[in-house]
Amino acid sequence: MKKMNKTVLTLVSTLLATSMAAGCAGTNPSPASTGTETPGKPAEPAKKAVTLTMWGGVPAESGPQAVVDSWNAKNPDIQVKYERFVNDDAGNLKLDTALATGQGVDLYVNYSLSVLTKRVEAKNALDLSTFTDYNIDGKIGELGKDWQISGKYYGLPTTRSRPIFWLNKDALDEAGLPIPPLDWTIDDLRTYAAKLKKDKRWGFLQHLSGITGPMDGAVDAKGYVKADGTSNLDQPDVRKFFETYFDMMHTDKSMVPLGEQLTTKMPVETAFLKGESAMLGAGEFIFRSSNNLKDNPRSFKIAFTAPPRISPTSTDYRYLSGLGDVIAINPKSENKEAAWKFLTWYADGGMLPMASGGRMPASKDANAEEAMKLLFGENAGTYDQESFKKVLNSNLPTYNTKLSQQVIDIRREEYEKYFLKSQSLDDLMKNTVKRHNDFLAKTKK
Numbered sequence: 001m002k003k004m005n006k007t008v009l010t011l012v013s014t015l016l017a018t019s020m021a022a023g024c025a026g027t028n029p030s031p032a033s034t035g036t037e038t039p040g041k042p043a044e045p046a047k048k049a050v051t052l053t054m055w056g057g058v059p060a061e062s063g064p065q066a067v068v069d070s071w072n073a074k075n076p077d078i079q080v081k082y083e084r085f086v087n088d089d090a091g092n093l094k095l096d097t098a099l100a101t102g103q104g105v106d107l108y109v110n111y112s113l114s115v116l117t118k119r120v121e122a123k124n125a126l127d128l129s130t131f132t133d134y135n136i137d138g139k140i141g142e143l144g145k146d147w148q149i150s151g152k153y154y155g156l157p158t159t160r161s162r163p164i165f166w167l168n169k170d171a172l173d174e175a176g177l178p179i180p181p182l183d184w185t186i187d188d189l190r191t192y193a194a195k196l197k198k199d200k201r202w203g204f205l206q207h208l209s210g211i212t213g214p215m216d217g218a219v220d221a222k223g224y225v226k227a228d229g230t231s232n233l234d235q236p237d238v239r240k241f242f243e244t245y246f247d248m249m250h251t252d253k254s255m256v257p258l259g260e261q262l263t264t265k266m267p268v269e270t271a272f273l274k275g276e277s278a279m280l281g282a283g284e285f286i287f288r289s290s291n292n293l294k295d296n297p298r299s300f301k302i303a304f305t306a307p308p309r310i311s312p313t314s315t316d317y318r319y320l321s322g323l324g325d326v327i328a329i330n331p332k333s334e335n336k337e338a339a340w341k342f343l344t345w346y347a348d349g350g351m352l353p354m355a356s357g358g359r360m361p362a363s364k365d366a367n368a369e370e371a372m373k374l375l376f377g378e379n380a381g382t383y384d385q386e387s388f389k390k391v392l393n394s395n396l397p398t399y400n401t402k403l404s405q406q407v408i409d410i411r412r413e414e415y416e417k418y419f420l421k422s423q424s425l426d427d428l429m430k431n432t433v434k435r436h437n438d439f440l441a442k443t444k445k
Contacts, residue, residue, distance in 0.1 A: 050338045052080045054327075055095055055108040057087030058357060062288040066353035071342060078338045087111050087209075099124040099330060106333040107343060110155050110326045114405035117149055125154035125328040126336060134344050139363045143322045146400035155326035158347045159354075160362040162392050163319035165307045166272060166280035169384050170300035171196055179387050182306040182394055186214055186244045189279075189308040193254035196278035203254035205277035206245075207268050208261065212411070213281070213320040214310050215241040220399040221316035224407075224436075229444070231436035233411070234429050237310045242418060243425055250421070258419040273298050281307060283321075287358030291379050303384035304391050318399040323362050410435045 058064050060082050068080040083105075085091040092115060098105050099119070110116040119125045128136070129152055136153055137144055140160075147157050167179060175195050180188060193203030218237035226232045248255035256277065260266065269289040272280040273296040280286070289296050309317045327346070329339045342350075349366040351359065355374035376383060401408070411432055418428040 049076060050078045050335045052078065052106040052333075052335055052339055052342060053083055053104045054080055054342075055083045055085055055098070055105055056325075057085055057091065057109060057111060058285075058288065058354070058359070060084055062292075062357040063351075063354035063359065067346065067351055070353070071345065071350060075342075078335075078342060080342055096122075096124075099332075102332060105330045106335060106339045107327055107329055110328060111324065113147060113149075113400050114403060114408055116147070116155055116326060116328065118405055119328065120149050120154045124330060124332075126331040126333075128153045128156065128329070128340075131340050134340075139347070139365065140323060141364075143398070144362075146322060147326050155328035156343055156347055157323035157326045157362050158351060159325040159359045160323055161284050161321050161358075161360065162394065163306050163321040163396055163398065164284060164304050164388070164391050166282060166286060167303040167305065167387075168196075168272075168275065168278045168300050169303040171201070171275075171278040172303065179303050179384070180305045180308075182391065182396065183312070184305065184308050185312050186241065186308045186310055187312075190244055190248055190252065190254070193248055193279065194252050197252070197254040201275060202256050202271075202277040203252075204248065204279045204281070205256045205266075205268050205271055207280065207282035207286075210281055210283065210307075210320060211258075212415075213307055216320060216401055216403075217307075217318045217399065218310045218314060220318050220402075224403055225440065229440060231433045231440065233436050234433045237314070239425065239429060241310055242415060242428060246419060246425070249419060258416065262416075270296065275300060284358030284360070287356070287375060290382075291356055291377060293379060293382075298382070301382055301384055303387045305387065306391055306394065306396060318397045320399060320401070321396070322398040322400055325359060404439075407436055407439055410439065 054064075054068070056064055064082045064084070068082050072079050085095050095105070095108060096119070097103070099108070100122070110119070116125065136156060140157055143160075144153070144157050147153065147155060165180075169179070172179065177192060177195060180192065189204065195203070197203035215238050218241070219232065219235060222232060222235065224232055245255065249257040256266065256268075256271075261268070268277075268280065269282065269286045271277055272282075272286075273290060275298065290298075290302060307319060311317070327343055329336055329343065333339055347361070347363045347366070349361065349363070351361055352367065352371055352374060355361070355371040356377055358375065360371050360375065361368070376385065403411075414423075414428050414432045414435070417423045418425060423431070
């Protein structure tokens with residue numbers, strides 16, 4: 001009996017010691033413990049980090065990777081991966097397919113209103129009014145309304161651009177030509193291109209993304225549709241635009257023909273930076289290539305002006321520019337709140353590494369002075385900065401194309417046939433208007 005009692009006492013002592021050890025362990029949690037356990041309840045599991053995937057058209061090495069690296073270092077609970085898609089028809093189809101099939105898209109960048117509108121109609125863009133902690137209009141101003149759809153924001157505009165046109169300053173000096181004034185015209189462009197053309201150098205090269213810029217600048221204020229509900233795409237300025245570009249391609253041979261651009265898939269920024277064209281019609285995104293002197297070495301200085309207008313007497317001409325890089329949240333994302341947190345941080349200054357690629361922040365809370373320094377960086381001496389500041393500080397009126405993607409496609413199909421010499425100018429105008437009217441009749445409410 002005494003022996004049994006001794007055994008019982010030993011067992012009780014062991015149990016007490018174990019219980020005390022467990023209590024002490026609760027005051028200094030091990031790495032596996034959350035420190036939130038209570039007697040009789042299991043420990044809560046550690047919170048799992050959220051991973052967001054953001055799709056954009058800029059190469060990762062041109063700013064996006066630096067942005068996500070900066071965010072990820074400070075936000076272990078919300079990690080971001082960057083997925084690059086090329087901003088062309090094939091690249092946008094890839095993104096749209098990913099959105100439709102649920103292939104990991106939390107945020108994505110839109111580069112045109114027509115494309116964003118299609119995604120809104122497909123219910124692939126979240127109505128941002130569901131968030132009430134960020135005043136979009138207060139951050140970016142009235143220009144933001146150009147990106148509203150039915151009075152709502154389905155994406156946050158993050159960049160602010162000015163209408164710029166790229167010039168080989170050395171070529172201008174050699175030809176005795178001054179930097180064109182901001183209000184120059186396409187007739188002036190034609191004259192400059194002819195004088196700048198040489199055996200191994202084109203006078204002018206136009207990036208396909210902005211080929212209709214001068215035409216839309218003339219039409220935007222007047223409207224794409226007349227008061228009677230019919231097409232307004234046969235305005236005299238539209239005809240003048242097409243005719244001038246055609247003559248530069250095929251009569252003067254001072255502009256790269258559209259057919260050659262399409263068949264060779266010409267990288268226009270590379271051609272310009274190699275000195276193969278004296279002038280380039282393109283936006284600020286070219287900075288990501290012009291600042292990369294390792295891959296695009298050049299000996300000439302770059303100057304800037306505004307894109308040419310069509311008519312010298314036009315009082316309502318507008319320039320394709322304003323706000324851009326509109327980032328939407330996928331409504332099917334499981335982490336919409338986390339995506340919004342990242343997006344507002346990005347817009348208010350997190351995107352600064354993008355400035356070296358020409359993407360200046362739109363938010364008033366971002367450091368504009370720092371962005372300007374990053375834009376030119378160590379390559380400042382290779383640019384005519386005064387000409388850039390002249391464009392930047394101008395008050396040129398801007399627009400955002402409001403044509404539907406279907407009409408944009410119709411128009412492109414018709415003008416490509418004209419530039420490829422498979423239809424006349426008269427047929428181009430007639431067919432474009434007819435197809436636009438057919439579209440308007442089908443979509444009339």
